[in-house]
Amino acid sequence: MADVLDKDSMKNYRIASEKINPEASRYPYCIVWTPIPVLSWLFPFIGHMGICTSTGIIRDFAGPYFVSEDNMAFGRPTKYWMLDVSKVYASGSNPWDKAVHDASEEYKHRMHNLCCDNCHSHVAMALNLMRYEDSSSWNMIKLCLLVLIHGKHVSCAGFLKTWLPFLMLLGVILTVALVLNLR
Numbered sequence: 001m002a003d004v005l006d007k008d009s010m011k012n013y014r015i016a017s018e019k020i021n022p023e024a025s026r027y028p029y030c031i032v033w034t035p036i037p038v039l040s041w042l043f044p045f046i047g048h049m050g051i052c053t054s055t056g057i058i059r060d061f062a063g064p065y066f067v068s069e070d071n072m073a074f075g076r077p078t079k080y081w082m083l084d085v086s087k088v089y090a091s092g093s094n095p096w097d098k099a100v101h102d103a104s105e106e107y108k109h110r111m112h113n114l115c116c117d118n119c120h121s122h123v124a125m126a127l128n129l130m131r132y133e134d135s136s137s138w139n140m141i142k143l144c145l146l147v148l149i150h151g152k153h154v155s156c157a158g159f160l161k162t163w164l165p166f167l168m169l170l171g172v173i174l175t176v177a178l179v180l181n182l183r
Contacts, residue, residue: 019056020056020080020082021056022077022154022155022158024056025056025058025070025076025077026052026055026056026057027052027056027058027077027080027082028052028053028054028055028056029052029054029082029083029084029085029096030051030052030056030080030081030082030083031049031050031051031052031080031081031083031123031143031147031151032049032050032051032052032058032060032072032077032079032080032081033047033048033049033050033077033078033079033080033081033147033151034047034048034072034074034075034076034077034078034079035047035048035074035078035161035162035165036048036074037074040162040165040166041165041166041169042166042169044162044163044166045144045145045148046144047074047079047162048060048072048073048074048119049119049120049122049123049143049147050072050077050119050122050123051100051103051122051123051126051127052100053096053097053100053101054085054094054096054097057069057070058070058071058072058077059100059103059104059122060072060073060119060122061104061107061110061112061118061119061121061122062112062119063112064110064111064112065108065109065110065111066108066112067104067105067107067108067122073119076154077154077158078153078154078158078159078161078162079147079151079152079153079154079158079162080151080152080154081146081147081150081151081152082152083132087132087133087134088130088131088132089130089131089132089133089134090129090130090131095130096130098129098130099126099127099129099130100126102126102129103122103123103125103126103129104122104126106125107121107122107125118140120139120140120143120144121139121140123138123143124138124139124140124142124143125138127143
């Protein structure tokens with residue numbers, strides 16, 4: 001029985017991964033991430049997050065009372081974390097898309113707060129509604145850490161957009177520190 005479930009899970013994963021298309025910004029069953037200028041330069045693990053439908057359409061809580069569709073607030077995704085649709089425990093027809101839709105509708109009525117109720121909270125609500133991994137305790141800290149660990153860069157340019165400003169800033173700080181200490 002477990003072998004059948006594992007084979008089905010791998011089949012779903014393979015089908016979804018074949019549909020990922022960074023050029024068209026299509027990431028079915030994925031959480032997507034992009035850096036926030038200045039903030040991500042200082043803390044490269046903090047950025048803007050969205051969740052995609054089964055067809056890869058990106059939904060992100062972009063500001064007060066606004067959830068965008070296929071137009072992330074800070075540009076195209078630089079990282080994505082592909083989730084396994086077989087780990088959705090909610091019932092009904094197409095629970096993934098229903099959860100993404102319901103979370104988006106809820107966040108269309110919420111004020112955006114950078115620290116407490118933000119894009120990460122929107123994604124967490126969608127995962128909680130679909131009971132991803134049979135859990136209803138998804139939150140922004142957990143998502144931040146898991147996207148950092150499991151996220152894949154969409155391209156070399158995505159990697160550079162994510163890490164280059166931080167590394168350049170770190171290089172300037174280290175150079176200044178060395179110059180001041182060598183005097």
